[in-house]
Amino acid sequence: MGKVIAEFTMSLDGFIAGPNDEVNRIFGWYSSGDTDFPVPSSTMVFKLARASADLLRESWGTLGAIVTGRRDFDVSDAWGGTPPLGVPIFIVTHSIPQEWAKEGSPFTFVTDGVESALAQAKASAGDKDVGIGGTKITQQGLQAGYVDEIQIHLVPVLLGAGIRLFDHLEDEQIALEKIRVIDAPDVTHLRYRVVK
């Protein structure tokens, strides 16, 4: 069985987007390097530092499915109709967007909660890992104990406001174990195991 991994780019003050979902500044490291990194199943090509490219190749290669939230789906405009990384994606939502509820849709909408979405994603991923996106899903996952690892791409900026990743955790201490730190020019890649 694979692991459940939450992965985010985060500012030093803990934001994964600005007050209006702006990500330009914190995503700068995706385009500031000199190594071409074609994003799987997409026409996008990142320009990464070599250390960052090696890291993404390795960590994205282990993902077999993704669970994310409806907000993520809407803000990204359904990723232009192609799920990121070319793996099955499970979107937790209250209502299914009809334009995507069709035969052969690349998206699976899950209306009965995060745990159900996760179970479906795990079944789909087989031995591979499940990536989770969306701050709410990550927060619920940390509290419910189903996040196994956290991958943070820490960016040297203070945004001052926006969407916090580690929020609503209700004063509960969660122990982590640092697995790996990779120092790249415009970002520090930090990987932690959640101690359960």
Added chain:
Amino acid sequence: MGKVIFNMSMSLDGFVAGPNDGLERPMGDGGERLFKWYYSGDIDFPFPGTDMVFKVSRASAKLFQEAWPTFGAIVTGRKTFDIAGAWGGKPPLGVPHFVVTHTVPQEWLKPGSPFTFVTDGVESAVEKAKQAAGDKNVAVSTASIMQQCFKAGLLDEINIDLVPVLLGGGVRLFDHLGTEPIELERTRVVEAPGVTHLTFRVVKEK
């Protein structure tokens, strides 16, 4: 002229003390976790100026050895001064301390006191500390003073000892800094057992 440098242990979720902090429990609920790395290594490291001895990893000790001698003065806040019980008169690093306060504690107004009490604000305290430090650096040692220094454009460098824990609540380090993005440049990463030492330069030129 030296730099003005802030140093602090912080949880991955950005807290420098746990929930419900106060004079009785300065680190808040569970906040002691942030300092575990000071006592989890196998190198005895006497904390200069004090009677304390840390037990840190080799990597952290090397960092201390490099950084601490560069400090010529410290700016701190009255709350920290009180919580620490004036460090029994032996403040960290054995360098002059400039305490930002509204009222001066008379018992420390004596010849040879390591403390200078500054009642006209953070900028004045930093100025005095810089003069005392000469070519050396000035350390800023509390979150609220750091925030005020930041806003006044006085801060040159930030050292974060990033601790692998989510405290879930408490005192946020990067708070009250406004909503405009502030650019930093990460200048050093030192990976040590139980902590990641990150150094950032505050980018001032636009």
